[in-house]
Amino acid sequence: MYHLIQQWYTQVMPTALKRIQVTQTPTVAESLAVAEREWPGVPRAELIVRLMARGAEALEASGEARRSARRRLLRQTQGTVPYPHRYLEELREDWPE
Helix, strand or coil, rough: CCCCCCCCCCHHHCCCCCCCCCCCCCCHHHHHHHHHHCCCCHHHHHHHHHHHHHHHHHHHHHHHHHEEEEEEEHHHCCCCCCCCCCCCHHHHHHHCC
8 A cells, every 4th residue: 555655654664764765786786695605594684784894894994005105205205305504584585474
């Protein structure tokens, strides 16, 4: 009978949390297959939650690795380009007011 209702019927769901829909594209299907091999017997909804958590962890780790590498390069190159004495002051003198 729910198929005749023209709106979402989430009010009968056992949670007040927002839900999302995920279309099982080939990429999603392959990801679920990998997850099923990693966590056999786990319901598909839980597999999606675990995949999302692992993905978020991986993104955070790669972002931190990029920031760390950038800071390391900045420290390594800090002060490697010698500027003449009063370079900045002379440069500013050339700028129009």
